[in-house]
Amino acid sequence: MRRNRKVKILATLGPASADEQMIQKLHEAGADLFRINMSHASHEVMRTLIERIRVVEARCGRPIGILADLQGPKLRVGKFAEGKVELKIGQTFTLDNRDVPGDSRRVYLPHPEILEAVKPGHRLLIDDGKLHLRAEKTDGKSIVTTVVSGTRISDRKGVSLPDTLLGVGALTDKDRVDLDAVLATGEVDWVALSFIQRPEDLAEVRKIARGRVGLMSKIEKPQAIERIDEIIELSDALMVARGDLGVEMPLESVPGLQKQLTRACRRAGKPVVVATQMLESMISSPVPTRAEVSDVATAVFEGADAVMLSAESASGEYPVEAVSTMASIASNVERDPHYPGIIYAQRTPPEATGADAISLAAHQIAETLKLAAIVTYTSSGTTGLRAARERPQVPVIALSPIVQTARRLSVVWGLHCVVTEDATDLDDMVNRACRIVSTEGFGKPGDRIIVTAGVPLGTPGATNMLRIAYIGSDGQSGI
Incomplete structure (x- = not known):
């Protein structure tokens, strides 16, 4: 199955698509x-979904990636005696450690880490920012606040802390149990980490995972933005989680941050996913709004590796239409005459490595000679990532003998992944590349391709060779 677009689509599974x-x-x-x-899937549901995805993968003959999104710390207020209360702007309202039902003057906050970390002047945003409180006095046991905006609060509403660095890590006890269950399947390719604040938040997960899954950091807190270069360095990929990011930061700053994060990941050669509310109206409508189409198009023009559907595909009324609409938008953007120039203008010089130098050369040769495809042999996935970093306009075929590598690369811009045995020698390497390009529909007899690989063959991280070859009449090399 060949895709006629470079950007990838990440679809969330749920009741409407299970x-x-x-x-x-x-x-x-x-x-x-x-x-x-x-956050919503039990371990049994997770295992069932994985089994079904793998059945579809075997039937379609194309590697399919799976991402497990950990819930992360969910911070919520306690309950009220009457379920909800009305507040007045300017009044005093206290959050404390007394586990008794709340009223119009106070409520229980079952998170001692918040009570200890919040300082006077810090903002507390309740219910996705609908209620804005400002801390006036704190003593480690209670936070006395002033109501700045909003007048209603009810049971178990979420708390966001845009000014506060919490002393706890990103993994909760539930996340640790979920992570163990995810790793035990041996079939999950990516784990997304929620509410990352600092690079240290990745250390525990990295130690537990031991390279068995890629780590995708969800950027949704201001504290993460402040140390984003370090977080990118320690992550395998990033997700721009615009929902919570738009709660904890001014909404008008989110589009600029999306561009900054996309370009920072491009420089680092790390995949970046743009997520949240991309086609939100399609939860209940068969067509998106014009603004949503522009939103998806902006992410594609920026060179994001993937765009994500959440409730649109998980619980919406039109999951298939949402995916096909997103695919259509992406394909049309990539055919736009301005698209190549925009993508090229965002590129940064290659790093001083053999893989980067080879990838740059392959890109330039392929476009100068109008070759049919770039074929890269990759065991660990690194060579595929470096080839994608260049954003070539010709197709990039990533060949790997490791199915887990091919699945993990399914999130990467422009890569068409094929699982194949390692080449036995240089002739087999070229013949195999020509044959796969032909059978996958990217080239025909008489076309030329360029092949990158490492010699000795099968050596991870040793990309050091370029080879131009003709596709012969039998689908193999004509040389």
Whole structure:
């Protein structure tokens, strides 16, 4: 199955898309990998979804990635005696450690780490920012606040802390149990980490995972933005989680941050996913709004590796239509005459490594000679990532003998991944590349391709060779 676009689509599975037939429809409509939200999925549901995805993968003959999204710390107020209360702007309202029902003057906050970390002047945003409180006095046991805006608060509403660096890590006890269950399947390719604040938050997960999954940091807190270069360095990928990011930071700053994060990941050669509310109206409508189309198009023009559907595909009324609409938008943007120039203008010089130098040369040669495809042999996935960093306009075929590598690369811009045995010698390397380009529909007899690989063959991280070859009449090398 060949995609006629470079950007990838990440679709969330849920009640509307949990059966095998629907998963296949979503894949055929354009979903390249699937997200399982551990906030809502039990371990049994997770394992069932994984089994169904792998059945679809075997039937379609194309590697499909799976991302498990850990819930992260959910900070919520306690309950009220009457379920909800009305407040007045300017009044005093206290959050404290007394586990008794709240009223119009106070409420229980079952998070001692918040009580200890908040300082006077810090903002507390309740219910996705609908209620804005400002801390006036703190003593480690209570926070006395002033109501700045909003007048209503009810049971178990979420708390956001844009000014406060919490002393706890990003992994909760639930996340640790979920992570163990995810790793035990051996079938999950990415784990998304929620509410990352600092690079240290990645250390525990990295130690537990031991390279068995890629780590995708969700950027949704101001504290993460402040140390973003360090977080990118320690992450395998990033997700621009615009929902919570737009709660904890001014909404008008989110588009600029999206561009900054996309370009920072491009420089680092790390995949970046743009997520949240991309086609939100399609939860209940068969067509998106014009603004949503522009939003998806902006992410594609910026060179994001993937765009994500959440409730649109998980619980919406039109999951297949949402995926096909997103695929259509992406394909049209990539055919726009301005697209190549915009993508090229964002590129940064290659790093001083053999893989980067080879990838740059392959890009330039392929476009100068108008070759049919770039073929890269990659065991660990690093060579595929460096080839994608260059954003060539010709197709990039990533060949790997390791199915887990091919699945993990399914989130990466422009890579068409194929699982194949390692080449036995240089002739086999070229013949195999020509044959796969032909059978996958990227070239025909008489076309030329360029092949990158490492010699000795099968040596991870040793990309050091370029080879131009003709596709012969038998689909193999004509040389």
